[in-house]
Amino acid sequence: MEPSPTSLYIIATPIGNLGDITFRAVEILKSVDLILAEDTRTSGVLLKHYGISKPLQSFHNFNEHKIVDMLVGRLKQGEKMALISDAGTPGISDPGFLIARACVQAGLKIECPPGATAFLPALIKSGLPSDRFVFEGFLPIKKGRQTLLKQLVEEERTMIFYESPYRLVKTLQQFKEYFGEDRMASVSRELTKVFEETINGTIAEILNHFMAKDVKGEIVIVVAGKPK
Structure with a gap:
């Protein structure tokens, strides 16, 4: 039996440098x-x-619920589509999960070739244990934030977070409060871009560094797990 044709390709795009695409x-x-x-x-x-030069259609957090059924219907009729995000691998803290789930439920074949994503380079550059880690993405802005941080106090695996430059200092201050100022961590920003920067050290040291400057760019925070 011949394998079924692929309907949806989930394609990683560069997180900065346009050359980082396969x-x-x-x-x-x-x-x-x-x-x-x-x-x-x-x-x-x-x-x-x-x-x-292929047709483009918007697919984002504000319209994915409305159009996913229509898109799956077109895929069932034999169209082939590719899903991309602004940067990195779709479905990692951005749209992608809904249409992937809908395709699986409809029996449609999905392919996701490996490609760029921000948290893996940040994890490797941190020098923190990478054999076991947990990806938390963006912390809740308000509701549930403190509850989650209290839970993560007991986490022994290396923790990875995404954050905006506008909330970085506040988040580091909360990490200092919950995890302790001496907990080892790393912050990477603008990965693969001209002004790429990675700061390793204790949470207190990293907080002091970013309190003294105007923070820009996409942020990945890596925090060591609770010492055993």
């Missing part, structure tokens, strides 16, 4: 009928760079 990803994007993009303007820059 040859296979470019080939797939040139072959599909439709590209679903978190922000068509942002993705348009990448696609133009690689000479990809």
